[in-house]
Amino acid sequence: MQGPRVALSLSSPGVSAAAITALEGVFRALGFESCERREASVQGFLEELAGFRERLDAHGGPVGCALVALVAPSGQLQPQQLIRELSPCGALQGCPKVFLLLSSGPGATLEPGAFLTGLRELCSRSPHWSLVQLLTELFHRVAEESTGSGCCPVLHSSLRGSLCLGGAEPWRPELAPSPSTQYDLSGARAALLLAVIRGRPGAQHDVEALGGLCQALGFETTLRTDPTAQAFQEELTQFRERLDTRGGAVSCVLVALMAHGGPRGQLLGADGQEAQPEVLVRELSHCRVLRGRPKVLLLQACRGGNRDAGVGPTVIPWYRRWLRAPPVIPSHADVLQIQTDAQGSFSGGPSSESADQADILTVYAATEGCVAYRDEKGSDFIQTLVEVLRAHPGGDLLELLTEVNRRVCEQDVLGPDCDEPRKACLEIRSSLQRRLCLQA
Structure with a gap:
């Protein structure tokens, strides 16, 4: 990852200050020193993302990684539409885009819970792990803490490489995982x-x-x-x-x-x-x-x-090597999406609603x-x-x-x-x- 790490936090009204503070702790643990924070209705998220994309393109220069946190009541987010809004962003082409979708049950106040607390702690303690490995360990911890809740988080990935936000050197030997994981x-x-x-x-x-x-x-x-x-x-x-x-x-x-x-x-x-x-x-x-x-x-x-x-x-394919042009990348590549519940481990996806998943x-x-x-x-x-x-x-x-x-x-x-x-x-x-x- 070459270039700055940019983050955006969008939350619907009613999100507690403690949840926002927990999110900011996650951003810092992942190496994002600054973050735009905006409150809007869920219907306004798309417009906010469009503005975020325009600001990135106007900045001029590549971005190392983008992290977008979306916090709203369960069932109100349309993740694919929101993710597609960032696809045309020239500054983000070829860079990893991480979407963290946090939701809550009907009428529940969005408070920080096991997921955000655990994510911040793991990012701080194990920065050498890839984010996918770290999330798998986090899913295990959250499941142990929320026994009987009948819920589980899920990640969707089209990443083309290992995403290590801790900046570990690529030649560093991989640490052996704990047998319990x-x-x-x-x-x-x-x-x-x-x-x-x-x-x-x-x-x-x-x-x-x-x-x-x-x-x-x-x-x-x-x-x-x-x-x-x-x-x-x-x-x-x-x-x-x-x-x-x-x-x-x-x-x-x-x-x-x-x-x-x-x-x-x-x-x-x-x-x-x-x-x-x-x-x-x-x-x-x-x-x-x-x-x-x-x-x-x-x-x-x-x-x-x-x-x-x-x-x-x-560029015509046989000219690419001569011109040293970067390769064409699939439009849907380089996205990591995490769906979970702010309080614990609920995934808002229609097919990931219980512990059976x-x-x-x-x-x-x-x-x-x-x-x-x-x-x-x-x-x-x-x-x-x-x-x-x-x-x-x-x-x-x-x-x-x-x-x-x-x-x-x-x-x-x-x-x-x-x-x-x-x-x-x-x-x-x-x-x-x-x-x-x-x-x-």
């Missing part, structure tokens, strides 16, 4: 691969590559090809029932769903009918034997029809509304994922997925209906509460 994978592992092959050239290569990886990592793997929309649901239900009735502990599961995607992110079965990914994820979260165990879901499917041209210089890692091959690319050799996402995990099977999975995203973001793709290069970007959603390493 790492998932125990000594029990059985199970994987379910559901793939529509028909009408998806290259999909068979993804199935073979992912199946070989699962075998190498010790997963008992079940493969079903060309499932109908109904079969997607039935296979998930049967998979859950088998796990609940088998003898012995299950320490980790991996589910891969590979199919065409609909215009609103639906999965299309071999029969052309729709299956909702959120319903399938919820089915897995109800598995009793998997409570407190990591659940990894991979979704290789389009989530809409948008083809991202990216942001950056418009804890310990889940979901990886989408495309961001919301965008195309996921695949050709006769397979998909960019699955092939890159297998390559990275085979090379570093013992690494922290969240950090490895960031590397996968970096490589996917660097690729230029020519789709079947466009002559200009297009970009792709993963979306990583995590409510993991411990470090996850698939190979000890």
Whole structure:
């Protein structure tokens, strides 16, 4: 990160002074020496963000990192619309953008709680940790402190690199995590691969590559090809029932769903009918034997029809090296979004509203509304994922997925209906509460 770190705090009326003070403590712990602070109605947040973007562009010069904290009653924020407001900012192109979304239940006064207190303390004590690792540790602590609240925080990431706000030197050796913060994978592992092959050239290569990886990592793997929309649901239900009735502990599961995607992110079965990914994820979260165990879901499917041209210089590709032009970056890259409750650990997302949603890692091959690319050799996402995990099977999975995203973001793709290069970007959603390493 080269350049200043800028921060903006937007809060709706009724937020306590103690909550604002706690936020300012977090900013200082993360290395943000100054912060704009504004109070506005939730409807005015978009206008405030537009003004923030204009001030950054008028400043002239790159920004090292941007942090935006949005504090409002639960259910009133529209995060994707707010995040998109900063996408055109030239000063923020290629730099990490962190969004902290804090909310509260109906009628509750927004006060500082376990999340903000813990975040400030961890940032001060462990500045050498990447922010994603730090948040995973924080999720674990908050869950322990809020036992019985039925809530969990979640992060969404499209970062292309490890974000360490403590300024640790890149050559500094990584400190070993505490054993209590790492998932125990000594029990059985199970994987379910559901793939529509028909009408998806290259999909068979993804199935073979992912199946070989699962075998190498010790997963008992079940493969079903060309499932109908109904079969997607039935296979998930049967998979859950088998796990609940088998003898012995299950320490980790991996589910891969590979199919065409609909215009609103639906999965299309071999029969052309729709299956909702959120319903399938919820089915897995109800598995009793998997409570407190990591659940990894991979979704290789389009989530809409948008083809991202990216942001950056418009230079003919073979001139880029000669001109030393910076690469074009996907429009949705470099964003880290954290949703939680100011008092504790509630995530305001519609699919992350209870403790059943804890310990889940979901990886989408495309961001919301965008195309996921695949050709006769397979998909960019699955092939890159297998390559990275085979090379570093013992690494922290969240950090490895960031590397996968970096490589996917660097690729230029020519789709079947466009002559200009297009970009792709993963979306990583995590409510993991411990470090996850698939190979000890």
